[in-house]
Amino acid sequence: MNAKAPPAVQLAGSSVGVLAAMKGVFARDMKVAFRQRQDLLNPLLFFIMVVTLFPLGVSPEVSFLREAGAGILWVAALLSVLLSLDHLFRHDFDDGTLEQLVLQPQPLFLLILAKTMAHWMLTGLPLVILTPVLGVMVHLDGNSIAVLCLTLLIGTPVLSLIGAIGAALTLGLRSAGVLLSLLIIPLYIPVLIFGTGTVAAAAEGATVGAYLALMGAFLMLAVTLAPFAAAAALKISLSNG
Amino acid sequence: MQRMHRPDFGALMSEPLLQAVNLQCERDQRILFRELSFSILPGTVTRVEGPNGSGKTTLLRILAGLNHGWSGELNWCGASVAGQREVFLRNMLYLGHRPGIKSLLTPMENLRALMAGRRPVSDVTLSQALQGTGLAGYENVPCRNLSAGQQRRVALARLLVADEPLWLLDEVFTAIDADGVKALEALLQQRAAEGGAVLVTTHHDLALPGMHRLVLGAGGVTDER
């Protein structure tokens, strides 16, 4: 070593605020998604196709479709979200962006919350927007369609949030897609039950405020707990790399 | 390559930035290293050496806090890393095999996104950094249209604006041409002169006077100074 006095270095100052960092994560995900627009359309096409299968495969009768319509749309939306979850962390994992995300000085669960929000904006929200059209195709009445859209609006973020846990757990595994579905579908059941149940209650003329409030409680629970679990899972999965 | 960020020498420090005590790591029922202790002082470049599979990458990932499944102690500025994770992460820059560059984004967007979680940097500085790594004119070309070496340079541009005192660089010389290697060597040396500490793994022969070596091997660990 040279005989000079030890050189000095200054420790880095405080980091960017949490909100700014979340915004950065969100903005990058949105930008990447819009560079690859085909990937945005895929879950939507899948959604439409699954819904189409029911009149073809079961019965095109108005009475059947009117009764089963909300359930069909909910199941189709659930499957589309499930299909898109595999990409939530995979590309980031492959190109190393995820490592850099974990090493950001902000709390990881908040960054994951930002990522999940981007995921919902890119998959869940378009599904909700498409729902009225498909609702008309399965002969739902106007009131039911409105309630269905509301339940999907509250429910799809829950799907994204819970799904993020599964996506983080199965990251980098062989046949991750199938495994992801196995892990996550049981956890989706309550949301599905309340989503379709609320529409059924509305169709019978009941007031749905209480049910929607309950779904809102699910959403709050998912927002507060799921990012923690996903962050823990992500750190574990990255530890293999 | 010219660094954009010039630290002012406010805080004078000579104690180790990072200190590892009795690190032991086991993987797939095999001990990669044990009783590994060393200190990383400010103003040094340390090269981690060892044959394939000796755990160089694993060591760097452990230091960065990415890998679990190790035992021992890691201290940052004299206190446990675990107790001050956010401070540590803010002061450490890790570049891995996979550099964290999105192929759909342009170099500029990539760099901006990578800096977004660390400190605010103006676009002018960022484009200067990209020019500094020889990417002038490519700032707004999607990275997937760039060569492997150019993509690597996008990641390296971060080093030109980084203010983190500790750099952990895993195989950063991969896919970089001879001129690039020379420039990078100069950069590391300059960083050490500024007081930063660099830990690097590479299979290239580095021509850095005063470089420290940390040798990992199947037959045990030697820490040469």
Add this chain to the structure above:
Amino acid sequence: MAFDSFSAFIAMEGHGPYVWACYAVFFILMIATMAGSVRSRKAVIESCRRGYEFEADRSKVAASPAPSASFTRVNVSQD
């Protein structure tokens, strides 16, 4: 005894097949699980023993350290 005869016990007033099918499956699966657990414990002990014996043999043979890599080409027959 809740039944008058053994045949009444087996028949359970027509519910016999259901009851006995449940108990049969219960016992088969429980015994299979228990036997399987015992067998896998034995298998692990056996594989450990073989591992130790293999190590003991090898440590006698290999005294000189092998080079870390030789990169000798391996001939692969191409049928």
Add this chain to the structure above:
Amino acid sequence: MWQFFHKLGSPKWFFGISTRFMPWLLAGGIVLLMAGIIWGLAFAPKDYLQGNSYRIIFIHVPTAFIAQSIYIMMASAAIVTLVWRMKLADVFVKAVAPVGLALTFLALFTGAVWGKPTWGTWWIWDARLTSMLILLFLYGGVIALDRAINDEKSAARAVAVLVLVGVVNIPIIKYSVEWWNTLHQPATFKLTEKPSMPAEMWVPLLLSVLGLYLIFGWLACIRMQTEILSREQRTRWVREFVLKGRV
């Protein structure tokens, strides 16, 4: 106290102590379970509503009850894994998950067979049966994830996260399934809901629950021992145990 806790986490200590307990667990379990079952099958009075088919209760309830409590135990162990990184806790989760799966399957199977004489159909979307089916999925997921991850430590931690997420969901699932049940088929009568059960019925039921618990304890011990042996095979005490047959 702390030392005891630490000792409890030592695989070697567990191996020694469990070897001593296991014969008692097995013998006690078999005696209690058989006593409960024989009593229930042959001596307990007939149910006035369901007739003799109710005798399935003496295995349906124990399997269902223990299958659920295994998941709760796994969740407690998962917390220990994540917080204290105790080796034994992840050995426990890994060892008992298949047992939980088997018992859940048995509870479902016996419930379905019981349903045939009671409801006239093999399967009814009854709230309890549906919840058990979802529990079966949860166990399946845990086992699948454990198998899919090669690295032992990562597998243990990932499984622990999954089990905890599952256990947070279980009450929500149960509640939602019950709500859904009342929405779609009001007032079917439940298999195991009795206003008051005579002692001749609940005592044998209690015996078989306790017996199956002890047998589960034995299964957990032996499966944990297997897992410990394969994980610790490079330690000296396992070597001595394998070669000389003592701990």
